[in-house]
Amino acid sequence: MKQLESLQIGNKTIRIPIFQGGMGVGVSLSNLAGAVAAAGGVGTLSGVYMGYREPDFYTDPMTANLRAMDEQIKRARQLADGGILAINLMVAMNHYDDMVKQAVASGIDMIVSGAGLPLNLPKLVTDPDVLLVPIVSSARAAGLICRSWFRSSGRLPDLVVVEGPLAGGHLGFSPEELKEGVAATLTDIVSAVKDSLKEWEEKAGRPIPIIAAGGIYDRRDVSQVLEAGADGVQLGTRFVATKECDADPAFKQAYIKAEPDDVRIIQSPVGMPGRAIRNDFVKASETGRIPVTRCTRCLAPCDPKTTPYCISEALMRSVKGEVDQGLIFCGANAWRIEQIVTVQEIFAELTEKK
Ligand SMILES: Cc1cc2nc3c(=O)[nH]c(=O)nc-3n(C[C@H](O)[C@H](O)[C@H](O)COP(=O)(O)O)c2cc1C
Structure with missing residues (x-):
């Protein structure tokens, strides 16, 4: 090799x-x-x-x-x-x-x-x-x-x-x-x-x-x-x-728990596809808009009035350990961890x- x-x-x-x-x-x-x-x-x-x-x-x-x-x-x-x-x-x-x-x-x-x-x-x-x-x-x-x-x-x-x-x-x-x-x-x-x-x-x-x-x-x-x-x-x-x-340890545990079918392609509010674990948050985002409560204007192309959800809030929640209420990005092989x-x-x- x-x-x-x-x-x-x-x-x-x-x-x-x-x-x-x-x-x-x-x-x-x-x-x-x-x-x-x-x-x-x-x-x-x-x-x-x-x-x-x-x-x-x-x-x-x-x-x-x-x-x-x-x-x-x-x-x-x-x-x-x-x-x-x-x-x-x-x-x-x-x-x-x-x-x-x-x-x-x-x-x-x-x-x-x-x-x-x-x-x-x-x-x-x-x-x-x-x-x-x-x-x-x-x-x-x-x-x-x-x-x-x-x-x-x-x-x-x-x-x-x-x-x-x-x-x-x-x-x-x-x-x-x-x-x-x-x-x-x-x-x-x-x-x-x-x-x-x-x-x-x-x-x-x-x-x-x-x-x-x-x-x-x-x-x-x-x-x-x-x-x-x-x-x-x-x-x-x-x-x-x-x-x-x-x-947070809960973020790492989400990888350990993930099965192959949990690792999915999602449509991110920034207009690009992404890969993430299909948790409760992702399921909720599939059925309707999650209104934005606070906005710090982080992304140039994002409009808080129309975005399907605030990606930054979703990522901050998961990294702090609120893994069911946040977005957990991962690669295609996360289920192997x-x-x-x-x-x-x-x-x-x-x-x-x-
Ligand atoms: C949780 C997570 C967050 C990521 N965030 C970013 C990011 O903010 N910017 C970026 O350019 N790439 C980001 N990536 C991509 C990684 O830097 C890396 O290139 C990619 O995950 C490599 O593939 P692998 O996860 O299969 O090893 C992220 C990946 C993961 C898993």
Whole structure:
């Protein structure tokens, strides 16, 4: 089986290219990201609503979020033992530019950005030592981003995360492709993105490594995506079921209890499909609108008067442990989780020499 090899990107060494994907709201904060970075991988803080536990969150969400971001990045740095820390910032979020700037000011190593095309990212981050990493689900999106970045700033991605149809959270595929199982496979998309990046690697005069994400569970899955041309892997679901994950224990237990039929494609209010556990909350949302009681204007495209439910409130409830009243995002393999393990155990399993 193929082995993961360390990656040298600019002045940074990723000792083991296992990335823990950013998971919002509050699922991947300093505890999980710090532990993954310390294990030699890349730990990613979720940049969504980082101040959700702050006392001024509902009166001044922007200040609460930026303050919590600074604290979380600094805390993760203390835990990271010199390892690499990233933050996941979604393009669709209001105040995206301020969050990017705060993350850089707080000393983040890498900004990973998806849920839309992060076309402005290189204009916001001028420091070449902060690695810029778009998330794409097609070769077309990878090409569009490279062209736009190169034209506007001469910069190209330092790495590209390729997310396939088995991932958790919001997905870059149509609901039909996902439900009928006709979306391209992760390995096919990885190969296509690799081809499309060749011309840009020539322009950059360096490789643009690919990190494959979505449905990667065991050592065999790692080997398969490496065979297809990936240079590393990103996992979300497996890192939820760890001792170090920042979510409430009830959130982790929901994964352990889930059966294959509970893991479903849902239509998220942000207009994209997503994958989640079909719990009481999801069932209620299927039968009617759940009115919004409080709104902090977090997502640019959301209208609180018409949205089927408030996705941020739903995600905040589940991460705090109100798992029947909240939305529990998960990857297609969540039903396979049987127990809580440590980050170190996942690293040992996925790097086993076979
Ligand atoms: C609970 C949960 C929350 C997630 N939240 C985000 C997010 O806020 N932004 C994002 O870009 N991806 C998000 N993702 C996707 C992960 O970062 C990761 O790429 C994906 O889950 C990988 O697939 P896997 O879960 O099958 O390993 C989320 C995934 C999960 C399971």
